[in-house]
Amino acid sequence: MKVKSMGFNPRSMLMAGALATTAVLALAGCAGGAGDASGDGSSALTVWVDAERVDALKAAAAAYENKTGVAVKLVSKDTAKIKDDFLQQVPTGKGPDITMGAHDWLGELVTNGVVAPIELADKQDDFLEVAYAAATYDGKQYMLPYAVENLALLRNADLVPEAATSFDDMIAKGTAAGVTHPFLVQQGPESDPYHLYPFQTSFGAPVFGGDENGYDATDLQIGNEGGLAYAQWLSAQGKNGTGVLNTEITGDIASQAFLSGDAAFWLTGPWNVTAAQDAGINLAVDLITSPGVEAAQPFAGVKGFFVSEQSKNKVAANDFLVNYLGTEDVQTALYASGNVLPALKASAEAASSDPIVAGFAAVGAEAVPMPAIPEMGAVWQFWGIAEAAIINGEDPTAIWRKLAADVQGAIG
Numbered sequence: 001m002k003v004k005s006m007g008f009n010p011r012s013m014l015m016a017g018a019l020a021t022t023a024v025l026a027l028a029g030c031a032g033g034a035g036d037a038s039g040d041g042s043s044a045l046t047v048w049v050d051a052e053r054v055d056a057l058k059a060a061a062a063a064y065e066n067k068t069g070v071a072v073k074l075v076s077k078d079t080a081k082i083k084d085d086f087l088q089q090v091p092t093g094k095g096p097d098i099t100m101g102a103h104d105w106l107g108e109l110v111t112n113g114v115v116a117p118i119e120l121a122d123k124q125d126d127f128l129e130v131a132y133a134a135a136t137y138d139g140k141q142y143m144l145p146y147a148v149e150n151l152a153l154l155r156n157a158d159l160v161p162e163a164a165t166s167f168d169d170m171i172a173k174g175t176a177a178g179v180t181h182p183f184l185v186q187q188g189p190e191s192d193p194y195h196l197y198p199f200q201t202s203f204g205a206p207v208f209g210g211d212e213n214g215y216d217a218t219d220l221q222i223g224n225e226g227g228l229a230y231a232q233w234l235s236a237q238g239k240n241g242t243g244v245l246n247t248e249i250t251g252d253i254a255s256q257a258f259l260s261g262d263a264a265f266w267l268t269g270p271w272n273v274t275a276a277q278d279a280g281i282n283l284a285v286d287l288i289t290s291p292g293v294e295a296a297q298p299f300a301g302v303k304g305f306f307v308s309e310q311s312k313n314k315v316a317a318n319d320f321l322v323n324y325l326g327t328e329d330v331q332t333a334l335y336a337s338g339n340v341l342p343a344l345k346a347s348a349e350a351a352s353s354d355p356i357v358a359g360f361a362a363v364g365a366e367a368v369p370m371p372a373i374p375e376m377g378a379v380w381q382f383w384g385i386a387e388a389a390i391i392n393g394e395d396p397t398a399i400w401r402k403l404a405a406d407v408q409g410a411i412g
Helices: 021-028 051-068 079-092 103-111 121-126 129-134 167-176 193-201 225-236 251-259 270-278 314-325 328-338 345-351 355-364 376-391 396-411
Strands: 044-050 071-077 098-102 144-150 152-156 181-185 208-211 214-220 263-268 283-286 299-308
Touching: 044 051, 044 079, 044 314, 051 071, 051 314, 051 328, 071 079, 079 098, 079 103, 079 299, 098 103, 098 314, 103 299, 121 345, 129 144, 129 299, 144 314, 144 328, 144 355, 152 270, 152 355, 167 181, 167 263, 181 251, 193 225, 193 263, 193 376, 214 396, 225 376, 225 396, 251 263, 251 270, 263 270, 270 283, 270 355, 283 355, 299 314, 314 328, 328 345, 345 355, 376 396
Parallel strands: 044 071, 044 098, 181 263
Antiparallel strands: 098 299, 144 299, 152 263, 152 283, 208 214
């Protein structure tokens, strides 16, 4: 069962439309935001954002204040501390009205009761499918998405002028290029399931199935027949097979080899594009080649903004997110601040005039949201260790079946 077709249809999740500005002003005028440092009940929204995004949001903040009279205070926060600070402060009635973050925080944020649903359903068609799905948890939308990140296949076009048509064709083309590494994907002592997931999905072996409400932890699919086929493929590509997959290849080793021109293909994310361009690589971004019978579907990580459950200005916060941060001008400005594919379709299409962005967008059309459900922790706990064991020569069937049993046991 492919996660891409597992029933994500948020269109059926009926929610109320956008509230009128008069309601925004009525609510905003009677209470201050949860993050209002003054504590005097003044009309203001406090927004936590990382340093790179502050400038991109200044125009939207000013426009919102001019339109509604509600001030928007942008607070620059250390990205590494945002989630923990949010989780700690919101239950005490402190913290911001809005925080930026990643969609895979949702399970933890919702479970801890620190985020409120937002009114996004009316704008579903404005966003990339994977972005809207990632904003959805248990049938409700909790996040205004602004960026989508996923893996793609980087190709040194000077070594290999044309894209590969299959995994085997990629290895053949890379070998013919005469470099040390036809293809690289970072691994490490405990493998790297995130980077290998597109290959796993090509065998029809998603981690979880699901329905219109998102992923379903009771529908564990990692141990299905497709999973066993994937395990056999891992073994064939590992230590006792072709050697294409190697747990000694770390991210640094893969990067150094590709940037020095000693690798033809590299499976990685947009975070490595600038380094490749700076190194003078004639870079192309291709679809991820599939070793199975289905499309290779990488995980998508979606960035966005959440409303605090303790915000005293929820209506204003929702209005600012949906009707200001969800606009093409703002989403394009956010793209310019980080060069990550915008979540809004119009902005994504404009950004795709860059062939590098277009390449990642094409792969992203097949991507699936990284599961945000708490049960995903039980998968990560065992997943990479099992893959590394198979790559390093242990029995693929026995190891994969043990993986599925361990995950099921941990989930309960």
